[in-house]
Structures are given as structure tokens and as C-alpha cells.
Amino acid sequence: MPTDEPGRTTVPPREPRDHRGGQPGTAQRAEPRVNRREFLSRVGLGAAAATAITAPPRRARAQTPPSYPDWIPASPKPAKRGGTLTRASAWDPPVLDPRLTNSVGLFQIASLVCNRLIRYPFADEASGTTDLTLKGDLAESWSGSSDQRVWTFKLRPGVKWHNVPPLNGREFVAADVKSCYEAYAKEGVQAFTFQEIEGIETPDKHTVRIHLKSPNVMFPQNLGEAVAVVFPREVLEEDGDLKKRMIGTGPYVLKEHTRKVRAVLSRNPDYFDKGRPYIDEYTILSTPDAATRTAAFRTGQSDIHWVASLADVDTVRKTNPQAVIEEYKFLQTPFGLALAQDKPPFNDVRVRRAISMAVDRQKHVDTIYEGHGILGWGIPYIYFQDQRPTAAQLGPWWQHKPAEAKKLLAEAGHPNGFQTTLFYYEYFPQMTSQVQLVQQDLKKHLNIDIKITKLDYTTYYGRYAEGKWDGMAWGFKTGYAVSLDEQTYQYMHSKSTKNYFRFSDPVVDELCTKLRQTPDRAEQRAITKKIFDREHDQVLRMWMPYDAGFLIWQPHMRNIGALAMRRNDGYGASTLARAWIDK
């Protein structure tokens, strides 16, 4: 071994080695070498080319949007029995207990498993999307006393509970209604509606007589709401609650419910509406992701689909050109700007009017909702007129007039604007854009600085429902309500626990109370119009534009038209008892 010094050994340096094997110096077949810069530039060019090829064309703004029908009439063909209806649903029921929640996740199921005393027309009965004729469900007929305080319901004979324990198919009787409504009145989310009841008599097993604390000509409508399902007392007595089992008298029996997976409803062979339902089984698949629901519809795993925008409709039609599409017409807006009106500065009507005039609502419709949406109002217009309100009919404070708004705000003592806060929960993605547009408009035109806070579901609802917040909130009203009483008295009276917008207007209180005592339809429309005008004049609730979206069905579905305020994949699911599959 070579040495440099005595006792010291020199180790020859390592030679660079090709790790593929062989000894140093051995001739190896040369591999092409690509340096890093070349490699990255080739990859970058390839990626840019791929993006350019695959990027979809953008829809030009301000084009006239394509139109789709807002009503799909019933099929003239005789209905076929059989088949399975499947739907990928965004909602999972939080609980099965209708006393504890009004969630659409529950009532997409409960509307088919249970009945109510009264209902609205089904798709094959309705004359159009806005047909609100009350029909008997568990009740065959009903009548009110002259003072509208006593309502008598004649129950349909021969109705049976589902043939599962503990009911085992026994007959449905008047005592069942009494126990159910008393349970609703005792505690829970239905209490406000059912605490109107002073007492319930059951003179015979098919007659229910309800005494109200005060007159209410619209009381039967409240019993027709999707949430007013009748549940059996035995389940409540045995389990102590209704969280574990759902049993009813409805067209479908809840065969399986696995949380976050699926609910399976199978046809009730003893249903009182003989020959119906037509479809054997309805499976609701819990599918929280929107892209997955679309993929499920595209691949035929889901028969009903809802999309928010025209762009979404276009993308689905590319792969499913035969799909049936209905524009889901909304008669009112469920969301708007809520102001803490019980304290300054929002207790001043001039401030509220100025804010309303500073917001460019048409911009929301044109940009966020692609030209498809309504400007925003609170009471369903069909209760006071036949046509959708025009922008002018919404009143002077709903028009976008920034200069006048600035002047009005100055008159109210805020020439330089002010600072405030706004909290919201992102119910859908477009809502964030709307909140930001409002923030921009108020800053630009009125120098009102809004600090926005986005909250999670529970924090938002807790703060909003508690009603102790300051500043602004992106408010809402509950989504199930059809009845005029719900839309006026229950949402707008100062004493109502559902008056989330926290306003107290004696004129509205008086009109709502009077409406409850007015049986004549023409007079009801006139009073409702007064409430509508008062709300807009005083800017009690600042409704914002909204688009109810589109319903899409597989082409083999029949009798599937969705009625206004009763989307048939949600609160209006009871109409699926008349749907059938044509294949």
C-alpha cells in the first residue's frame, strides 16, 4: 500500500461511478442526458398547451340566457307501477325527530313516510306551478267556526299506520292527532305554531276539533306545511323521543336509514290512496359534494338533480342532452340584509332607505346569477297579485339611486358614513360574492365601512337566532313555509319567535293580525299587498337577489314537476307519491 509518511496510509480517492453496475473505467452505453432547464421548459410548454386546449369557453356576460319551462305538466300516459327512484342528496337528516328540527334533510324523508292533515296539490293535480289549492290528506274535510277560532277536521276512515311494530298497522284515529299536536305544542321548533291551540277535542275517532286562542282563518294552511307531519304516540312513549324510528301513515315505509350513507323507502302496500305510490322504492344517497352529485346524475345513479346556475345546466346537458330541465321558480327571496333595527343607526328609517338605495341589486342578477334571478322581495307575490313584481313595484327605496341615498344618509346625521359589522354563513358560494358586492356598494356610495365575518353554521345560527347581535347580518327565513300565515304573521309579527329580522312595526302587527281574521280572498290579497308595501316603504327587511336554480330529471321520469315553494326533492317530496318511471 503506498505511503506518504511512515505509519500513514493513503486511500486512493473514490472515482465517480455509474451505479448501474460495472467497474470504474468500464465502457458503458451513453444514455441521453437532459439538463434540468430543458426538461422544465418542455414540461411548462406542454402544460400551457394542454390548458389552452382543455379550458372551456367563457360565457359572455349580458347575453340573453336560454329559457327553460317553469312547469312540467303531468304525463297524459297511464302511470306504470314499479322501479326504483334514486337521488344523490346534499342533505342528511340531523335527527329523525320532527319536534327538534325543520331541516330539509329530515323532511325529504318524512314527507313520504308521514302525512299531514292537509296538503297542497301534487304534480298530477296542480293546474300550474303556483296552484295552492288546499286538499285533504289525513283529513277528508274541514270547516271553521264563524269566529275562526274552532276548526273541525273529519278524518279519512280506513287509514292505517305502517305495519311495523309497535303500530302494527292499526287504524289511525283522532286521538293520534291530539297526542301529536300536543307534543308539538309542548316543546321544540313547532311550538310557536301549535301553542296557538287552546284545546283539542276528539268527539269520535274520526273527528278532531281544535280550539284556538285567537282567530286564525289561515290555521289549516299551517297544518299543511311540510313540517306538520303526524307521528305516532307509541314511538314517543316507548323511546322517549323520535330520534331512532320514523313511522307514519305515508305512501312509503322507512326501510333503512344509515346516517351519512342512505335512506331507503319502500312502497307502503296498505296506503290509503289505493294504487299509489307507483314507484316501488326510493333510495336517497347521502352525497355532500356537488361534483359527485353531478357525476351521479351523469352516470344514471341519480334520477333527480338540482343545479344553481345556467352554466351548470349547460355542462350537464353536454353529457345528458335528453335530460328534462325545469327552471325552479321562486316566488320570494329567502335571504337578505338584516339590520339591528332596535338600536342606532338602523332604527332610523332614513338610514335603512339610504342603504337599500345604495345597493345595486340588478348587478347581482346580471353578474352573480348570470341574468337569471329575482331582485328580491319577502312575501310570495301570488298572495297579492298574479304576476311577478316589477322593479318599479318594489317601491322607491328598492331602486338603485346612489346620489339620493347619500343625501338621505346625510339628512339622517351620517354625512361621512359610519363603520359597522356584518356576519354571515355561506349557505351557497354565490352568497359570499353578494355580501362583498353589498360591502363595495355601501363603501363606494355611502362611505359605510363594513367589516365582514364569515362564520360556521352553528356560530352563525346561534348568534342570528339569539337576536342579540349588533350591526348587520345576512339574514334568512326558513325554507319550508308555503302558507300565507307563516309568511306574514309568523315571520313579521313583533311577538313571533321567527321574526329574525328583529323589527317591530305596529302597522305590520295590526295588518297581520287583521289578515288572520279575514276569510275573503280578495280582502286577504288587499291586506297582504298593504303588508308588502309597508315592508318595502319602511325597509323592514332588505331582501337581496336570488336564483332558485334548476331541477333536472332523467328523461324516463314522469309527473315530476316541482311546484313553487315545494321543491320535490326537499320539502315538497310528498308529490313523489304520484311520480312514475317510464321504462
Next chain:
Amino acid sequence: MYKYILRRLFLAIPVLVLSSLIVFSLMRVMPGDALTALMAESGNVSAKDLKKLRGDLGLDLPYYEQYLIWVKQMVTLDPGYSIFTNEPIAVALKKAIPVTVELAVLAMILGLVIAIPIGVISATRQDKPSDYAGRLVAISGLSLPDFWLGTLVITFAAIWFGWIPKLGYVSFWESPWQNLQQFLLPAAVLGYRLAAATMRMTRSTVLEVLREDYVRTAWAKGLGERIIVYKHALKNALIPVITLVGGQLGTLLAGTVIVETIFALPGMGRLTVEAILFRDYPVVQTNVMLVAAALVLLNLVVDLTYAWLDPRIRYQ
């Protein structure tokens, strides 16, 4: 070795106690509770009724009492009931855990099957096109968020192939084929991300080990490349890789809510996140403690694996 294991298990106790205090406190600090989540949207509930319902559920007890009740439940392995659904938490976990474990194991298998060979090839073909390709795969796996990848996969599977896995989870025992179909895509999405980090670590450690003297000796003795790399070098290169994989497995077992949401799988991720959103205290607390215990055990297993891989490592 046994004394080492016992000592590690004993030291886990303060870790678990601290975890329990943290999760208990954080849940109480968050505004709102389960009743707010359930009923607030509906309005219509008076403050008096809410107070009564809170009392019925024990939510009005002092915090220390609530904590002690819960600790007792944990120690007796009886986690109680969900406030929201009134379902026994043990039943909910019995449904969710198999989903998460299956997803984690499949993702891990796919990830390792991809990562180890590519990492080795990258290391042995350093600076060649195959090395660059492997590194590109790794970088993209680290850069692409799994929610984006998952959405792309489900969307383009439907558009290009007219097929997505059948929705509505079925267990392996009910229908193995349908179950595997449901898990293949989400496991691939997760596995791709895992493979990315693992591949890079494998490449780096194999490169390092290939420069060691004993590997040079192996070459000098005339051993084949396959034996040198896979028998001699890889085993020593795997120690850091196992540390990484152990951490990734822990993350997977905690639940991957985004992938579970996209592919509609009812795993621990969705269960826990939903419970947090709705302030279902018992469910969140139980899940967090379960994951904490699993991570403690997993770290112990990883440490013991070192001793198996490297005979020089001995635990006293």
C-alpha cells in the same frame, strides 16, 4: 425491550390527559352548542325551552363536572351518546372506523407500491430522464390538493367513461367487489399524495446509502445491482421512510374528510368534522381521544420497527 414498551405506554398517560383537556376546552370555547345547531335554523324555540333541553342533556353543569363525567366514560370505555342523534357513540364509531381503516390501508399500500420502486429507480438513475419523470410525479403529488384531484377524478370519470363507483357505502363483507370499487378511486387520490412524499424521501435516503462503504464493497465483490440495491441498501434506507410513513398513516387514521366527502364515504373524518360543526361534544371528544391513542401506539410501533430493521438499535 418489554421494559421499554411499558415505559412508553406509561408515558402516554400524561399525553392523553393533556389531549383530553385541550379538546374539552376548545369545544367549550367555541360559540354555540348542539341545541343551537339543531334548532336555531327553525327559530321558534323559546329561551326557556332551550334552557330545559340543555338541562336534560347535562349541558348546564359546571365544566369541571362535565369533564369528570366524560373522563369516567372514557376510562370505563363507555363513551355515551351523541347529543345530536342520541345514537351510542360506540355504534357510530363501529360504523366509521372500518371505513377509515380500509381507506388508510389501501391508500398506504397504493402509495408504497408506487413510491418505493419509483424512489429506487430515481436514485439509481440519478439525473436521467426517468429520474426527472419520477421527481415530476412527486412534485405534482405534493402540489396538487387532494380536494382538487378528487373532484377532477370523479368528474372526468363520469364524463369520459360514464362511470363512477356506486354511491352508498357497502362494507367489504356485504359485497367485496362493490366495496373495492368504491374505495379504489379515493385510495388512489390519497395514495398519490402519500407516494409523492415517500418517493422523495426514498430517493434521498437510497442515494445516501448507495454512497456508503459497504455498498462499494458489495459492488467490488461483483454482486448484482438488484441484490445490492434491494437487499443491502434499501433496508437501511427505509428507516427515515418508515418514520414518514408512520406519520402519514396517523394522519389517514384521523380521517380525511375531504376525500370522504367527495366519494361519499362515512368515515371518521366526516363523523368528526360534522360533530365539530354541530358541537356534538361527546362525539368530538371521543374521536379525538381515539386518534390520540392510536397515534401514540403507532409511534411506538414505528420505533419498534427500527429495531427490527437495524440490529444495531437496541431499546433498554
